[in-house]
Amino acid sequence: MGTTQLETVPEPKYWHLKTVLSDALDSEFAVGEILPNERDLAARFGVARATLRQALEQLELEGRLQRRRGVGTTVAPPRVGVAVDPVSHTWPGAAGDDWQPVDAIESATVPAAVAGLLATAPGDPVHIVRRSRVTHGRPVAAELLYVLAEAVPGCPPAASLGAPARARAVLQELQTLELEGQDRTVELGSARAEDAKQLDRLPGAPVLVVTTRYVSGGRTTAVAVSTYRADTCRLTFGESDAAALLAS
Amino acid sequence: MGTTQLETVPEPKYWHLKTVLSDALDSEFAVGEILPNERDLAARFGVARATLRQALEQLELEGRLQRRRGVGTTVAPPRVGVAVDPVSHTWPGAAGDDWQPVDAIESATVPAAVAGLLATAPGDPVHIVRRSRVTHGRPVAAELLYVLAEAVPGCPPAASLGAPARARAVLQELQTLELEGQDRTVELGSARAEDAKQLDRLPGAPVLVVTTRYVSGGRTTAVAVSTYRADTCRLTFGESDAAALLAS
Protein backbone atom coordinates (compact mmCIF):
# COMPACT_ATOMS: atom_id res chain seq x y z
CA MET A 1 0.00 0.00 0.00
CA GLY A 2 1.06 3.53 -0.53
CA THR A 3 0.71 4.53 3.09
CA THR A 4 3.69 6.24 4.60
CA GLN A 5 5.13 5.06 7.88
CA LEU A 6 2.49 6.42 10.21
CA GLU A 7 3.22 7.04 13.85
CA THR A 8 2.68 3.44 14.81
CA VAL A 9 4.43 4.20 18.05
CA PRO A 10 1.78 4.28 20.77
CA GLU A 11 3.41 6.65 23.20
CA PRO A 12 2.45 5.63 26.73
CA LYS A 13 -0.12 7.91 28.30
CA TYR A 14 2.03 8.73 31.29
CA TRP A 15 4.89 9.74 29.04
CA HIS A 16 2.70 12.08 27.04
CA LEU A 17 1.20 13.39 30.26
CA LYS A 18 4.64 14.11 31.61
CA THR A 19 5.44 16.20 28.55
CA VAL A 20 2.21 18.14 28.81
CA LEU A 21 2.71 18.78 32.50
CA SER A 22 6.32 19.74 31.98
CA ASP A 23 5.36 22.37 29.42
CA ALA A 24 2.62 23.64 31.71
CA LEU A 25 5.12 23.97 34.54
CA ASP A 26 7.36 26.07 32.34
CA SER A 27 4.68 28.40 31.14
CA GLU A 28 1.92 28.57 33.72
CA PHE A 29 3.36 27.94 37.13
CA ALA A 30 5.77 29.72 39.42
CA VAL A 31 8.23 28.07 41.75
CA GLY A 32 6.54 27.09 44.98
CA GLU A 33 3.07 27.16 43.52
CA ILE A 34 0.73 24.34 44.53
CA LEU A 35 -0.69 22.10 41.81
CA PRO A 36 -4.24 20.76 41.91
CA ASN A 37 -4.46 17.51 43.82
CA GLU A 38 -3.87 14.17 42.13
CA ARG A 39 -7.53 13.17 41.94
CA ASP A 40 -8.49 16.41 40.23
CA LEU A 41 -5.54 16.31 37.86
CA ALA A 42 -6.30 12.73 36.89
CA ALA A 43 -9.92 13.62 36.20
CA ARG A 44 -8.91 16.68 34.20
CA PHE A 45 -6.67 14.58 31.94
CA GLY A 46 -9.08 11.68 31.79
CA VAL A 47 -6.72 9.08 33.21
CA ALA A 48 -6.62 6.91 36.29
CA ARG A 49 -4.90 8.33 39.30
CA ALA A 50 -2.15 5.69 39.08
CA THR A 51 -1.31 6.83 35.57
CA LEU A 52 -1.19 10.45 36.61
CA ARG A 53 1.06 9.49 39.49
CA GLN A 54 3.47 7.76 37.13
CA ALA A 55 3.95 11.06 35.32
CA LEU A 56 4.33 12.99 38.56
CA GLU A 57 6.93 10.53 39.78
CA GLN A 58 9.05 11.13 36.69
CA LEU A 59 8.82 14.87 37.12
CA GLU A 60 9.77 14.58 40.77
CA LEU A 61 12.73 12.41 39.78
CA GLU A 62 13.86 15.16 37.45
CA GLY A 63 13.61 17.72 40.20
CA ARG A 64 10.68 19.59 38.69
CA LEU A 65 8.14 18.80 41.41
CA GLN A 66 8.10 18.25 45.10
CA ARG A 67 5.39 16.15 46.72
CA ARG A 68 4.63 16.06 50.42
CA ARG A 69 2.06 13.81 52.02
CA GLY A 70 -0.72 15.70 53.68
CA VAL A 71 0.32 18.92 51.96
CA GLY A 72 0.29 18.68 48.22
CA THR A 73 2.44 18.91 45.12
CA THR A 74 4.47 22.05 44.54
CA VAL A 75 6.71 23.32 41.78
CA ALA A 76 10.30 22.74 42.83
CA PRO A 77 13.02 25.37 42.60
CA PRO A 78 15.97 24.61 40.31
CA ARG A 79 18.41 22.13 41.71
CA VAL A 80 21.05 23.57 43.96
CA GLY A 81 24.68 23.03 42.98
CA VAL A 82 26.74 21.49 45.76
CA ALA A 83 30.50 21.35 45.44
CA VAL A 84 31.68 17.85 46.16
CA ASP A 85 35.28 18.79 46.74
CA PRO A 86 35.31 22.43 47.85
CA VAL A 87 38.81 22.18 49.21
CA SER A 88 40.85 19.74 47.23
CA HIS A 89 42.94 17.10 48.89
CA THR A 90 41.93 17.63 52.46
CA TRP A 91 40.59 15.27 55.06
CA PRO A 92 36.95 15.49 55.97
CA GLY A 93 36.48 17.92 58.82
CA ALA A 94 39.10 20.36 57.53
CA ALA A 95 38.40 24.02 58.11
CA GLY A 96 35.99 25.33 55.55
CA ASP A 97 33.99 22.27 54.65
CA ASP A 98 30.32 22.72 55.34
CA TRP A 99 29.68 19.38 56.93
CA GLN A 100 28.60 19.13 60.53
CA PRO A 101 29.53 16.18 62.69
CA VAL A 102 26.44 14.63 64.25
CA ASP A 103 27.72 11.79 66.33
CA ALA A 104 29.86 8.69 66.36
CA ILE A 105 28.55 5.15 66.27
CA GLU A 106 29.88 2.35 68.37
CA SER A 107 30.18 -1.19 67.15
CA ALA A 108 28.08 -0.83 64.05
CA THR A 109 28.58 -3.21 61.18
CA VAL A 110 30.78 -2.03 58.35
CA PRO A 111 29.13 -2.71 54.96
CA ALA A 112 30.95 -5.28 52.89
CA ALA A 113 31.70 -2.76 50.15
CA VAL A 114 33.37 -0.41 52.61
CA ALA A 115 35.25 -3.23 54.32
CA GLY A 116 36.62 -4.13 50.92
CA LEU A 117 37.89 -0.62 50.29
CA LEU A 118 39.46 -0.41 53.75
CA ALA A 119 40.88 -3.91 53.42
CA THR A 120 39.77 -4.76 56.93
CA ALA A 121 38.90 -8.13 58.36
CA PRO A 122 35.57 -8.52 60.14
CA GLY A 123 36.06 -7.34 63.70
CA ASP A 124 38.84 -4.87 62.96
CA PRO A 125 38.09 -1.71 64.93
CA VAL A 126 36.71 1.13 62.85
CA HIS A 127 35.44 4.52 63.96
CA ILE A 128 32.16 5.54 62.35
CA VAL A 129 31.32 9.22 62.28
CA ARG A 130 27.96 10.49 61.13
CA ARG A 131 27.92 13.88 59.46
CA SER A 132 25.29 16.01 57.86
CA ARG A 133 25.47 18.70 55.22
CA VAL A 134 23.20 21.69 55.04
CA THR A 135 23.03 24.20 52.18
CA HIS A 136 20.72 27.18 51.96
CA GLY A 137 19.13 26.01 55.18
CA ARG A 138 18.10 22.67 53.69
CA PRO A 139 19.61 19.27 54.48
CA VAL A 140 21.18 17.99 51.29
CA ALA A 141 23.34 15.09 52.35
CA ALA A 142 23.97 12.55 55.07
CA GLU A 143 27.29 10.81 55.46
CA LEU A 144 28.88 7.91 57.23
CA LEU A 145 32.64 8.22 57.55
CA TYR A 146 34.58 5.06 58.30
CA VAL A 147 38.06 5.55 59.76
CA LEU A 148 40.54 2.82 60.55
CA ALA A 149 40.99 2.94 64.31
CA GLU A 150 44.69 2.17 64.05
CA ALA A 151 45.18 5.30 61.93
CA VAL A 152 43.96 7.57 64.72
CA PRO A 153 45.43 5.98 67.86
CA GLY A 154 44.77 9.10 69.90
CA CYS A 155 41.02 8.54 69.80
CA PRO A 156 39.39 6.70 72.67
CA PRO A 157 37.75 3.54 71.40
CA ALA A 158 35.34 3.16 74.29
CA ALA A 159 32.55 5.42 75.44
CA SER A 160 34.82 7.64 77.49
CA LEU A 161 33.36 10.60 75.60
CA GLY A 162 29.89 11.46 74.41
CA ALA A 163 29.14 10.50 70.84
CA PRO A 164 29.31 14.01 69.38
CA ALA A 165 32.54 14.73 71.17
CA ARG A 166 34.05 11.50 69.92
CA ALA A 167 33.06 12.38 66.37
CA ARG A 168 34.89 15.67 66.63
CA ALA A 169 37.91 13.97 68.16
CA VAL A 170 38.22 11.56 65.25
CA LEU A 171 37.96 14.36 62.71
CA GLN A 172 40.58 16.40 64.55
CA GLU A 173 42.97 13.51 64.72
CA LEU A 174 42.61 12.96 60.98
CA GLN A 175 43.93 16.42 60.20
CA THR A 176 47.31 15.50 61.64
CA LEU A 177 47.86 12.75 59.07
CA GLU A 178 49.37 13.30 55.68
CA LEU A 179 46.78 12.80 52.94
CA GLU A 180 48.46 11.09 50.04
CA GLY A 181 45.55 10.76 47.70
CA GLN A 182 41.86 10.37 47.26
CA ASP A 183 39.36 9.29 44.67
CA ARG A 184 35.64 9.15 44.33
CA THR A 185 32.76 7.28 42.75
CA VAL A 186 29.22 8.46 42.14
CA GLU A 187 26.26 6.17 41.67
CA LEU A 188 22.52 6.06 42.03
CA GLY A 189 20.99 4.56 45.14
CA SER A 190 17.88 4.67 47.24
CA ALA A 191 17.74 6.20 50.68
CA ARG A 192 17.89 3.84 53.62
CA ALA A 193 15.33 4.56 56.34
CA GLU A 194 18.00 6.26 58.41
CA ASP A 195 19.26 8.58 55.70
CA ALA A 196 15.74 9.31 54.58
CA LYS A 197 14.88 10.72 57.97
CA GLN A 198 18.00 12.87 57.98
CA LEU A 199 17.21 14.13 54.48
CA ASP A 200 13.53 14.75 55.19
CA ARG A 201 12.42 12.26 52.54
CA LEU A 202 10.65 8.94 52.46
CA PRO A 203 12.67 5.72 52.51
CA GLY A 204 13.58 4.61 49.04
CA ALA A 205 13.88 8.12 47.68
CA PRO A 206 16.50 8.37 44.95
CA VAL A 207 19.89 9.55 46.13
CA LEU A 208 23.31 10.11 44.66
CA VAL A 209 25.83 8.09 46.60
CA VAL A 210 29.34 9.52 46.62
CA THR A 211 32.02 7.18 47.91
CA THR A 212 35.33 8.83 48.72
CA ARG A 213 38.48 6.89 49.49
CA TYR A 214 41.23 8.60 51.48
CA VAL A 215 44.76 7.23 51.18
CA SER A 216 47.42 7.77 53.79
CA GLY A 217 50.50 5.85 54.77
CA GLY A 218 50.26 3.76 51.63
CA ARG A 219 46.80 2.38 52.34
CA THR A 220 43.15 3.40 52.44
CA THR A 221 42.63 4.76 55.92
CA ALA A 222 39.18 6.26 55.58
CA VAL A 223 36.10 5.92 53.42
CA ALA A 224 33.23 8.37 53.30
CA VAL A 225 29.83 7.34 51.98
CA SER A 226 27.84 10.50 51.32
CA THR A 227 24.21 10.33 50.37
CA TYR A 228 22.84 13.36 48.48
CA ARG A 229 19.19 14.05 47.71
CA ALA A 230 18.96 13.35 43.99
CA ASP A 231 15.83 15.43 43.52
CA THR A 232 17.24 18.68 44.83
CA CYS A 233 20.98 18.40 44.23
CA ARG A 234 23.35 18.82 41.36
CA LEU A 235 26.87 17.75 42.26
CA THR A 236 29.64 19.96 41.00
CA PHE A 237 33.23 19.00 40.41
CA GLY A 238 35.55 21.72 39.35
CA GLU A 239 38.98 23.16 39.49
CA SER A 240 37.63 26.43 40.80
CA ASP A 241 34.71 27.62 42.86
CA ALA A 242 33.28 28.90 39.64
CA ALA A 243 31.67 25.53 39.13
CA ALA A 244 29.46 25.82 42.17
CA LEU A 245 28.34 29.33 41.34
CA LEU A 246 27.65 28.46 37.77
CA ALA A 247 25.49 25.53 38.67
CA SER A 248 23.19 27.41 40.98
CA MET B 1 -0.51 2.55 80.24
CA GLY B 2 2.67 0.68 80.85
CA THR B 3 3.08 -0.44 77.26
CA THR B 4 6.44 0.25 75.73
CA GLN B 5 6.70 2.00 72.38
CA LEU B 6 5.76 -0.87 70.14
CA GLU B 7 6.74 -0.94 66.49
CA THR B 8 3.87 1.25 65.45
CA VAL B 9 5.65 1.78 62.15
CA PRO B 10 3.80 -0.25 59.53
CA GLU B 11 6.58 -0.86 57.06
CA PRO B 12 5.14 -0.80 53.54
CA LYS B 13 4.82 -4.22 51.99
CA TYR B 14 6.91 -3.36 48.97
CA TRP B 15 9.71 -2.15 51.22
CA HIS B 16 9.74 -5.35 53.20
CA LEU B 17 9.50 -7.33 49.99
CA LYS B 18 12.50 -5.52 48.61
CA THR B 19 14.54 -6.47 51.66
CA VAL B 20 13.50 -10.11 51.42
CA LEU B 21 14.26 -10.25 47.72
CA SER B 22 17.57 -8.47 48.19
CA ASP B 23 18.67 -11.04 50.75
CA ALA B 24 17.52 -13.85 48.49
CA LEU B 25 19.55 -12.39 45.62
CA ASP B 26 22.65 -12.39 47.80
CA SER B 27 22.30 -15.92 49.01
CA GLU B 28 20.37 -17.94 46.46
CA PHE B 29 20.97 -16.48 43.03
CA ALA B 30 23.92 -16.17 40.71
CA VAL B 31 24.58 -13.27 38.36
CA GLY B 32 22.62 -13.71 35.16
CA GLU B 33 20.15 -16.14 36.65
CA ILE B 34 16.51 -15.69 35.68
CA LEU B 35 13.97 -15.03 38.41
CA PRO B 36 10.45 -16.47 38.35
CA ASN B 37 8.06 -14.25 36.46
CA GLU B 38 6.21 -11.41 38.17
CA ARG B 39 2.87 -13.17 38.40
CA ASP B 40 4.40 -16.20 40.08
CA LEU B 41 6.50 -14.09 42.43
CA ALA B 42 3.51 -11.99 43.43
CA ALA B 43 1.48 -15.12 44.15
CA ARG B 44 4.33 -16.64 46.11
CA PHE B 45 4.56 -13.61 48.38
CA GLY B 46 0.81 -13.13 48.55
CA VAL B 47 0.73 -9.61 47.13
CA ALA B 48 -0.70 -7.96 44.06
CA ARG B 49 1.49 -7.82 41.02
CA ALA B 50 1.71 -4.03 41.24
CA THR B 51 3.14 -4.28 44.73
CA LEU B 52 5.68 -6.85 43.67
CA ARG B 53 6.64 -4.62 40.78
CA GLN B 54 7.24 -1.70 43.12
CA ALA B 55 9.85 -3.78 44.93
CA LEU B 56 11.44 -4.93 41.68
CA GLU B 57 11.64 -1.36 40.44
CA GLN B 58 13.62 -0.34 43.50
CA LEU B 59 16.01 -3.23 43.06
CA GLU B 60 16.46 -2.38 39.40
CA LEU B 61 17.15 1.23 40.37
CA GLU B 62 19.87 0.01 42.68
CA GLY B 63 21.42 -2.05 39.92
CA ARG B 64 20.57 -5.41 41.45
CA LEU B 65 18.16 -6.57 38.76
CA GLN B 66 17.72 -6.21 35.06
CA ARG B 67 14.30 -6.55 33.47
CA ARG B 68 13.64 -7.02 29.79
CA ARG B 69 10.21 -7.13 28.25
CA GLY B 70 9.46 -10.42 26.59
CA VAL B 71 12.42 -12.06 28.28
CA GLY B 72 12.29 -11.88 32.04
CA THR B 73 14.05 -10.56 35.11
CA THR B 74 17.68 -11.47 35.64
CA VAL B 75 20.21 -10.85 38.37
CA ALA B 76 22.42 -7.97 37.31
CA PRO B 77 26.21 -8.05 37.51
CA PRO B 78 27.86 -5.46 39.77
CA ARG B 79 27.94 -1.98 38.35
CA VAL B 80 30.83 -1.24 36.08
CA GLY B 81 33.11 1.63 37.02
CA VAL B 82 33.52 4.15 34.23
CA ALA B 83 36.18 6.83 34.49
CA VAL B 84 34.64 10.18 33.77
CA ASP B 85 37.91 11.94 33.18
CA PRO B 86 40.40 9.32 32.06
CA VAL B 87 42.80 11.88 30.66
CA SER B 88 42.66 15.07 32.63
CA HIS B 89 42.33 18.40 30.95
CA THR B 90 41.89 17.31 27.39
CA TRP B 91 39.28 18.11 24.81
CA PRO B 92 36.75 15.47 23.93
CA GLY B 93 38.04 13.36 21.09
CA ALA B 94 41.63 13.36 22.34
CA ALA B 95 43.63 10.21 21.74
CA GLY B 96 42.79 7.60 24.33
CA ASP B 97 39.25 8.49 25.25
CA ASP B 98 36.86 5.64 24.60
CA TRP B 99 34.10 7.66 23.02
CA GLN B 100 33.10 7.09 19.44
CA PRO B 101 31.74 9.87 17.29
CA VAL B 102 28.41 8.89 15.77
CA ASP B 103 27.37 11.82 13.67
CA ALA B 104 26.81 15.56 13.63
CA ILE B 105 23.44 17.23 13.76
CA GLU B 106 22.45 20.17 11.67
CA SER B 107 20.28 22.96 12.89
CA ALA B 108 19.02 21.29 16.02
CA THR B 109 17.80 23.38 18.90
CA VAL B 110 20.25 24.02 21.70
CA PRO B 111 18.63 23.41 25.08
CA ALA B 112 18.21 26.55 27.16
CA ALA B 113 20.51 25.25 29.88
CA VAL B 114 23.32 24.66 27.38
CA ALA B 115 22.75 27.98 25.67
CA GLY B 116 23.16 29.60 29.07
CA LEU B 117 26.49 27.92 29.66
CA LEU B 118 27.75 28.81 26.20
CA ALA B 119 26.39 32.36 26.53
CA THR B 120 24.97 32.18 23.02
CA ALA B 121 22.01 34.02 21.63
CA PRO B 122 19.30 32.04 19.88
CA GLY B 123 20.42 31.50 16.31
CA ASP B 124 24.15 31.58 17.00
CA PRO B 125 25.73 28.75 15.02
CA VAL B 126 26.70 25.75 17.13
CA HIS B 127 28.06 22.40 16.00
CA ILE B 128 26.41 19.42 17.65
CA VAL B 129 28.30 16.17 17.71
CA ARG B 130 26.73 12.96 18.90
CA ARG B 131 29.01 10.46 20.54
CA SER B 132 28.59 7.10 22.16
CA ARG B 133 30.58 5.30 24.79
CA VAL B 134 30.98 1.56 24.99
CA THR B 135 32.60 -0.38 27.82
CA HIS B 136 32.95 -4.13 28.05
CA GLY B 137 30.96 -4.36 24.85
CA ARG B 138 27.93 -2.64 26.37
CA PRO B 139 26.72 0.87 25.59
CA VAL B 140 27.01 2.88 28.78
CA ALA B 141 26.59 6.48 27.70
CA ALA B 142 25.29 8.77 24.98
CA GLU B 143 26.52 12.29 24.56
CA LEU B 144 25.68 15.49 22.79
CA LEU B 145 28.63 17.82 22.42
CA TYR B 146 27.88 21.46 21.67
CA VAL B 147 30.74 23.45 20.15
CA LEU B 148 30.68 27.15 19.36
CA ALA B 149 31.04 27.36 15.60
CA GLU B 150 33.23 30.44 15.83
CA ALA B 151 35.74 28.51 17.93
CA VAL B 152 36.37 26.00 15.15
CA PRO B 153 36.32 28.14 12.00
CA GLY B 154 37.94 25.39 9.98
CA CYS B 155 34.83 23.24 10.08
CA PRO B 156 32.34 23.43 7.25
CA PRO B 157 29.00 24.62 8.52
CA ALA B 158 26.95 23.23 5.69
CA ALA B 159 26.43 19.68 4.56
CA SER B 160 29.57 19.62 2.48
CA LEU B 161 30.58 16.48 4.35
CA GLY B 162 28.65 13.49 5.59
CA ALA B 163 27.49 13.70 9.17
CA PRO B 164 30.02 11.25 10.63
CA ALA B 165 32.86 12.94 8.78
CA ARG B 166 31.78 16.32 10.03
CA ALA B 167 31.69 15.02 13.58
CA ARG B 168 35.28 13.87 13.27
CA ALA B 169 36.29 17.18 11.74
CA VAL B 170 34.90 19.16 14.66
CA LEU B 171 36.67 16.94 17.18
CA GLN B 172 39.94 17.25 15.30
CA GLU B 173 39.70 20.98 15.13
CA LEU B 174 39.11 21.15 18.88
CA GLN B 175 42.45 19.52 19.63
CA THR B 176 44.28 22.50 18.15
CA LEU B 177 42.83 24.90 20.72
CA GLU B 178 44.34 25.53 24.10
CA LEU B 179 42.13 24.14 26.87
CA GLU B 180 42.23 26.54 29.77
CA GLY B 181 39.89 24.82 32.14
CA GLN B 182 36.94 22.58 32.62
CA ASP B 183 34.40 21.69 35.24
CA ARG B 184 31.58 19.25 35.62
CA THR B 185 28.24 18.67 37.22
CA VAL B 186 26.47 15.39 37.87
CA GLU B 187 22.74 15.03 38.38
CA LEU B 188 19.93 12.54 38.06
CA GLY B 189 17.77 12.59 34.97
CA SER B 190 15.55 10.36 32.91
CA ALA B 191 16.45 9.15 29.45
CA ARG B 192 14.90 10.97 26.52
CA ALA B 193 13.52 8.68 23.83
CA GLU B 194 16.61 9.25 21.71
CA ASP B 195 19.15 8.45 24.40
CA ALA B 196 17.08 5.50 25.57
CA LYS B 197 17.39 3.86 22.18
CA GLN B 198 21.12 4.42 22.12
CA LEU B 199 21.45 3.00 25.64
CA ASP B 200 19.19 0.02 24.95
CA ARG B 201 16.72 1.08 27.62
CA LEU B 202 13.14 2.29 27.73
CA PRO B 203 12.41 6.02 27.67
CA GLY B 204 12.35 7.48 31.14
CA ALA B 205 14.98 5.10 32.49
CA PRO B 206 17.09 6.73 35.19
CA VAL B 207 20.36 8.18 33.97
CA LEU B 208 23.25 10.12 35.40
CA VAL B 209 23.69 13.32 33.44
CA VAL B 210 27.23 14.67 33.39
CA THR B 211 27.58 18.20 32.07
CA THR B 212 31.10 19.26 31.23
CA ARG B 213 32.08 22.81 30.43
CA TYR B 214 35.22 23.44 28.41
CA VAL B 215 36.88 26.84 28.67
CA SER B 216 39.17 28.25 26.03
CA GLY B 217 40.10 31.74 25.03
CA GLY B 218 38.52 33.13 28.17
CA ARG B 219 35.05 31.75 27.52
CA THR B 220 33.07 28.55 27.45
CA THR B 221 33.59 27.17 23.96
CA ALA B 222 32.09 23.73 24.33
CA VAL B 223 29.63 21.89 26.53
CA ALA B 224 29.22 18.13 26.67
CA VAL B 225 26.04 16.57 28.04
CA SER B 226 26.76 12.91 28.70
CA THR B 227 24.00 10.55 29.69
CA TYR B 228 25.09 7.43 31.58
CA ARG B 229 22.90 4.44 32.39
CA ALA B 230 22.29 4.79 36.11
CA ASP B 231 21.44 1.14 36.59
CA THR B 232 24.69 -0.29 35.27
CA CYS B 233 27.23 2.48 35.82
CA ARG B 234 29.26 3.81 38.67
CA LEU B 235 31.09 6.99 37.73
CA THR B 236 34.64 7.28 38.95
CA PHE B 237 36.62 10.43 39.51
CA GLY B 238 40.19 10.01 40.52
CA GLU B 239 43.69 11.28 40.35
CA SER B 240 44.90 7.96 39.05
CA ASP B 241 43.56 5.09 37.05
CA ALA B 242 43.40 3.19 40.30
CA ALA B 243 39.93 4.58 40.79
CA ALA B 244 38.50 2.85 37.78
CA LEU B 245 40.08 -0.48 38.61
CA LEU B 246 39.01 -0.27 42.20
CA ALA B 247 35.43 0.37 41.29
CA SER B 248 35.04 -2.59 39.03
Next chain:
DNA sequence: TAGTGGTCTAGACCACACA
Protein backbone atom coordinates in the same frame (compact mmCIF):
# COMPACT_ATOMS: atom_id res chain seq x y z
C1' DT C 1 1.99 -18.98 19.52
C1' DA C 2 3.16 -18.67 24.28
C1' DG C 3 5.17 -16.19 27.85
C1' DT C 4 7.33 -12.09 29.54
C1' DG C 5 7.43 -7.40 31.36
C1' DG C 6 4.96 -2.64 30.49
C1' DT C 7 0.77 0.07 30.80
C1' DC C 8 -3.73 1.17 32.58
C1' DT C 9 -8.03 1.11 35.25
C1' DA C 10 -11.30 1.99 39.17
C1' DG C 11 -11.67 1.39 43.03
C1' DA C 12 -10.14 1.07 48.52
C1' DC C 13 -7.81 2.23 52.71
C1' DC C 14 -3.86 4.38 55.30
C1' DA C 15 -0.52 7.98 57.21
C1' DC C 16 0.21 12.55 57.61
C1' DA C 17 -0.35 17.82 57.88
C1' DC C 18 -3.11 21.50 58.97
C1' DA C 19 -6.85 24.23 60.51
Next chain:
DNA sequence: GTGTGGTCTAGACCACTAT
Protein backbone atom coordinates in the same frame (compact mmCIF):
# COMPACT_ATOMS: atom_id res chain seq x y z
C1' DG D 1 -12.25 16.68 60.85
C1' DT D 2 -10.80 17.40 56.09
C1' DG D 3 -7.82 16.99 52.42
C1' DT D 4 -3.41 15.54 50.79
C1' DG D 5 -0.19 12.13 48.91
C1' DG D 6 1.26 6.96 49.79
C1' DT D 7 0.05 2.11 49.50
C1' DC D 8 -2.47 -1.77 47.75
C1' DT D 9 -5.70 -4.68 45.10
C1' DA D 10 -7.51 -7.57 41.20
C1' DG D 11 -8.23 -7.43 37.34
C1' DA D 12 -7.39 -6.15 31.82
C1' DC D 13 -4.92 -5.40 27.65
C1' DC D 14 -0.59 -4.26 25.01
C1' DA D 15 4.32 -4.69 23.16
C1' DC D 16 7.96 -7.43 22.83
C1' DT D 17 10.95 -11.83 22.53
C1' DA D 18 11.71 -16.32 21.67
C1' DT D 19 10.26 -20.77 19.88
